[in-house]
Amino acid sequence: MLDILKISVQMYLPELICVGLMCLLLVAEAMHKDEGTDRSKIYILATAGLLATACALMMNLHIKPTLGFYNAVVIDQFSTLIKLILVFGTLGSLWLSKSSNDIYSDLKSEFVVLAIGTLIGGMLLASANNMLTVYLGIEILSILSYVMTSLKREDSTSTEAGMKYALYGGLTAGIMLFGMSHIYGLLGSIQFTELAPKIASVQGTDLVFLMAAFLLFFAGLGYKISAFPFHMWSPDVYQGAPIPVTAFFAIVPKMAGIAVLIRFSNLFFSVSSPLSTVWIGLLHIVAALTMTVGNVTAIGQDSVKRLLAFSSIGHVGMMILGIVVLDEVGTRAILYYGMAYLFMTLVAFWITSVLNDTYGTDSQAIFRGLIHRHPSMAIMMTVVLFSLAGMPPFSGFVAKFNILSVVIEKKYYGLAFIAAINSVIGLYYYMKLIKEMVFSKPESTEMVPGFTDGTRVLVVALTLPVLFMGIFWEGLMSLSGGAKLFIQ
Amino acid sequence: MISLASYLIISIILFVIGLMVMIARKNIVAILLGIELILNAAALNFVAYSKFVTNNLDGHIFALFIIVVAAAEAAVGLAIVIRFFQLKETIHIDEATQLRN
Numbered sequence: 001m002l003d004i005l006k007i008s009v010q011m012y013l014p015e016l017i018c019v020g021l022m023c024l025l026l027v028a029e030a031m032h033k034d035e036g037t038d039r040s041k042i043y044i045l046a047t048a049g050l051l052a053t054a055c056a057l058m059m060n061l062h063i064k065p066t067l068g069f070y071n072a073v074v075i076d077q078f079s080t081l082i083k084l085i086l087v088f089g090t091l092g093s094l095w096l097s098k099s100s101n102d103i104y105s106d107l108k109s110e111f112v113v114l115a116i117g118t119l120i121g122g123m124l125l126a127s128a129n130n131m132l133t134v135y136l137g138i139e140i141l142s143i144l145s146y147v148m149t150s151l152k153r154e155d156s157t158s159t160e161a162g163m164k165y166a167l168y169g170g171l172t173a174g175i176m177l178f179g180m181s182h183i184y185g186l187l188g189s190i191q192f193t194e195l196a197p198k199i200a201s202v203q204g205t206d207l208v209f210l211m212a213a214f215l216l217f218f219a220g221l222g223y224k225i226s227a228f229p230f231h232m233w234s235p236d237v238y239q240g241a242p243i244p245v246t247a248f249f250a251i252v253p254k255m256a257g258i259a260v261l262i263r264f265s266n267l268f269f270s271v272s273s274p275l276s277t278v279w280i281g282l283l284h285i286v287a288a289l290t291m292t293v294g295n296v297t298a299i300g301q302d303s304v305k306r307l308l309a310f311s312s313i314g315h316v317g318m319m320i321l322g323i324v325v326l327d328e329v330g331t332r333a334i335l336y337y338g339m340a341y342l343f344m345t346l347v348a349f350w351i352t353s354v355l356n357d358t359y360g361t362d363s364q365a366i367f368r369g370l371i372h373r374h375p376s377m378a379i380m381m382t383v384v385l386f387s388l389a390g391m392p393p394f395s396g397f398v399a400k401f402n403i404l405s406v407v408i409e410k411k412y413y414g415l416a417f418i419a420a421i422n423s424v425i426g427l428y429y430y431m432k433l434i435k436e437m438v439f440s441k442p443e444s445t446e447m448v449p450g451f452t453d454g455t456r457v458l459v460v461a462l463t464l465p466v467l468f469m470g471i472f473w474e475g476l477m478s479l480s481g482g483a484k485l486f487i488q
Numbered sequence: 489m490i491s492l493a494s495y496l497i498i499s500i501i502l503f504v505i506g507l508m509v510m511i512a513r514k515n516i517v518a519i520l521l522g523i524e525l526i527l528n529a530a531a532l533n534f535v536a537y538s539k540f541v542t543n544n545l546d547g548h549i550f551a552l553f554i555i556v557v558a559a560a561e562a563a564v565g566l567a568i569v570i571r572f573f574q575l576k577e578t579i580h581i582d583e584a585t586q587l588r589n
Contacts, residue, residue, distance in 0.1 A: 174526030185537030
């Protein structure tokens with residue numbers, strides 16, 4: 001028994017580092033409570049801790065898949081790669097929060113603590129191997145997210161967003177639990193490894209109830225990744241929350257939710273059974289509708305935060321396409337998509353944040369004639385938007401190409417067609433923003449103050465992968481090529 | 489002897505009442521109560537299944553976790569509602585209309 005614990009703790013090192021870091025930061029934060037104290041020490045501590053977590057994850061990349069804590073969690077290459085994306089997403093939004101004025105300066109250290117707490121929830125989700133860990137992961141993610149959303153205490157939109165998030169979140173978590181309870185009752189276990197073999201043998205009325213239970217279960221996951229029809233909260237929350245928090249939401253909870261959906265679908269439904277037909281059909285519909293709703297609604301948006309929210313819903317739809325095929329190639333394509341999406345989203349939000357700090361609004365008008373007022377910023381934003389739209393030679397193109405190629409390989413032509421149409425719709429609203437930046441005359445010739453030296457280096461460093469991942473993508477694919485899901 | 493069916497019927501009634509509360513009531517605190525009802529329905533299911541069907545302790549453990557997490561969620565939810573009340577002087581859900589297309 002002690003042996004099991006020892007092995008479990010050993011492979012769980014990255015999460016433990018994160019937990020330790022969060023406790024340390026809580027203490028450090030309490031000591032810097034006074035207004036006006038310099039908080040850069042807290043940022044340095046957080047960065048060091050997160051980099052240590054990333055190193056520990058890199059070391060985990062080479063161990064063979066193991067189950068830990070009595071099958072509650074599984075550490076395999078897939079979960080480790082997802083966790084790396086989560087860690088870097090957190091790191092990026094932390095540094096964004098440092099330079100942003102959208103978070104009150106005396107709450108910045110609290111944001112750091114909350115973000116790392118949320119990261120722990122995300123990491124738990126990425127390696128969840130029973131229903132209890134899925135539930136705990138989702139709740140850790142959600143409860144801390146509610147607080148982060150309403151971080152702008154004096155601002156009524158932020159509080160409203162937090163409240164809507166909490167109400168939607170509570171409801172969907174409840175519905176998911178209700179579904180889980182029936183899965184537990186009908187199949188007799190909460191362990192994924194014990195549940196999966198029993199799926200194929202379910203028959204009769206049990207099958208109908210089990211289908212309903214799985215649909216209810218999907219509500220919880222669908223809400224976390226803001227898939228249709230559970231996406232309604234996400235534009236409101238994205239608009240109301242401070243920009244660094246929005247950037248964080250666009251990456252960490254989404255990738256964690258996608259990870260658990262991948263594991264769940266592959267574990268339970270890769271063997272054909274009546275249930276798997278229903279589940280795959282459900283994923284088909286959800287993927288198509290999520291993409292379409294996200295991209296079509298994005299067209300009319302004036303707030304850039306809202307536009308990026310809808311575009312991220314569209315991207316989630318694309319990622320679900322990779323789950324539909326239920327094989328390793330699809331999983332690999334999603335991992336690549338996640339990495340590309342991480343960099344694109346961070347840069348897009350970063351530039352929006354800089355402009356938002358200058359003008360105090362996030363309407364599209366702040367981008368007007370940006371090329372005359374701050375050329376380098378406009379060029380970087382153009383690169384990122386092209387990449388988000390999926391234009392070659394940027395990483396967004398390769399990501400979309402990978403997903404589409406696996407979908408076509410599986411002969412889901414209808415889905416591929418819908419995805420292609422959605423790319424065109426996406427191109428339209430991204431281009432509109434680019435047009436605004438490049439071809440519109442600015443209202444004043446005043447230059448935008450732009451970045452401080454530190455952030456300029458960071459933003460350029462984040463933009464370069466968008467370029468290079470589009471050109472030298474084979475190396476990265478071979479890295480995620482080992483990303484096997486561990487299925488018993 | 490109370491059978492499994494009675495527990496399941498009670499839990500589904502709780503679940504539906506919770507849903508109805510969430511849809512019909514306009515008071516935010518009442519909506520939070522509706523969430524609690526749904527969570528309790530799930531917890532009841534877990535314990536009932538654990539006693540009658542599966543004969544393992546998974547369900548009991550799960551129910552305990554649900555109670556703990558529900559408390560945390562209610563605490564955060566109420567804190568946000570209080571903040572909302574301080575800013576808007578109302579806890580009517582129809583007043584939460586600042587964020588829209």
